[in-house]
Structures are given as structure tokens and as C-alpha cells.
Amino acid sequence: MPGAWQLSVREVASVAGYVASLGRMAVEFVPGNTIHGEELFRSRGCVNCHIVAGKGSANGPELTAAGARRNAAFLRESIMKPAAFLPDGFLVVEATTSTGSVIRGVKLNEDNFSIQIGSADGKRHSLDKLALKDLKRLAGQSTMPAYANLPANDIEDLVAYLASLKGSE
Numbered sequence: 001m002p003g004a005w006q007l008s009v010r011e012v013a014s015v016a017g018y019v020a021s022l023g024r025m026a027v028e029f030v031p032g033n034t035i036h037g038e039e040l041f042r043s044r045g046c047v048n049c050h051i052v053a054g055k056g057s058a059n060g061p062e063l064t065a066a067g068a069r070r071n072a073a074f075l076r077e078s079i080m081k082p083a084a085f086l087p088d089g090f091l092v093v094e095a096t097t098s099t100g101s102v103i104r105g106v107k108l109n110e111d112n113f114s115i116q117i118g119s120a121d122g123k124r125h126s127l128d129k130l131a132l133k134d135l136k137r138l139a140g141q142s143t144m145p146a147y148a149n150l151p152a153n154d155i156e157d158l159v160a161y162l163a164s165l166k167g168s169e
């Protein structure tokens, strides 16, 4: 790629602005109550796995700019059928401890001796791998529960809230 030496500073700025806009969604009308959606996001435990503007846990993708990157149809499907789209980096693991308790969640980190797991209640577990009875890697699964049984209005309110999130990550 040749450097853009022939462009002025202003031209570089406008080309950069154009390219930055390419990944963004077109403005779309989304019915639903954004404020109620935000309440549901907290009360339904979405914050246990998602960060919005610095708050929440990172067991799932950050959603600070969800509405800038995803359209309403994608957001709706993500809530109702989470396993439909599995981005890299959220491998589900299931560890059985020496006392027989099972810890399931997203793998946050791992080395030869230990593994860190983020479970759906928002907690982080650091486990000694050598002391585990079993450690399963469940590729192709999602830790996110499906919320298809929420009232249809609640799903629309959540979608409206997520669609309103345009912040930078």
C-alpha cells in the first residue's frame, strides 16, 4: 500500500472519518423502552457477564458499543439464541473439584498449573489444575443462558437499550 503523501491533513482526516464509519450500523428505529431495558439488563444478571461503560464482568463480550456494531435483529437473536453466534475467546469449561463440585463458566486464563473460570453468577474461580478430578472443554457451547422465555416486551426493551449503546470500547 502506498502512503497517502499526496493528501492534505484535512483530506487525511476526512478519509479516516469515512473509514471509521464503515463498521458502524445505519441508524435504525428500534421500538421498546430503553430505560426499562437498562433495568432488565441489571436485574436479569446480564451485568454478571457483560461490561457496559466500565461496569459489569467480562465473562462475555463488552457491550459498550453494541448498538454501533450490531443491528436490532442480531441483538434480538443474541438474547434468544446465544449459541447462534460464538465469537472466539469465550471457551466454556467445566471443572470438577476434588470434593466433587462442578464449576462451569468461561475460561478467563490458563497456564500449566492453574485455570481461572468466570461463572454465570459473576464470580471468578482460580483453580489448581493438578487437584481437579476432571476438566472439560466444551467448544461450540455458550455460557450465556437463552432468554427466549422472557416476555416479548422485555426482549424488545433489552434490544432497545442495547441498540442505544454507541460508546467507544
Ligand code: HEC
Pocket (backbone or CB within 6 Å): 041, 044, 045, 046, 047, 048, 049, 050, 059, 060, 061, 063, 066, 069, 070, 075, 078, 079, 082, 083, 084, 085, 086, 087, 090, 106, 119, 120, 121, 141, 142, 143, 144, 145, 147, 158, 162
Ligand atoms: C453467563 C454469562 C452471560 C450472561 C448472564 C449473559 N450473557 Fe450475553 N453473552 C455471553 C457470552 C459468553 C457471549 C458470547 C457469545 C456466546 O457465547 O453465546 C454473549 C453474547 C451476547 C451478545 C452478542 C454480543 C456480540 O456483539 O456478539 C449480546 C447482545 C448479549 N450477549 C446480551 C446479553 C443480555 C441482554 C443478557 C441478559 C438478558 C446477557 N447477554 C446475559 C455471556 C452471558
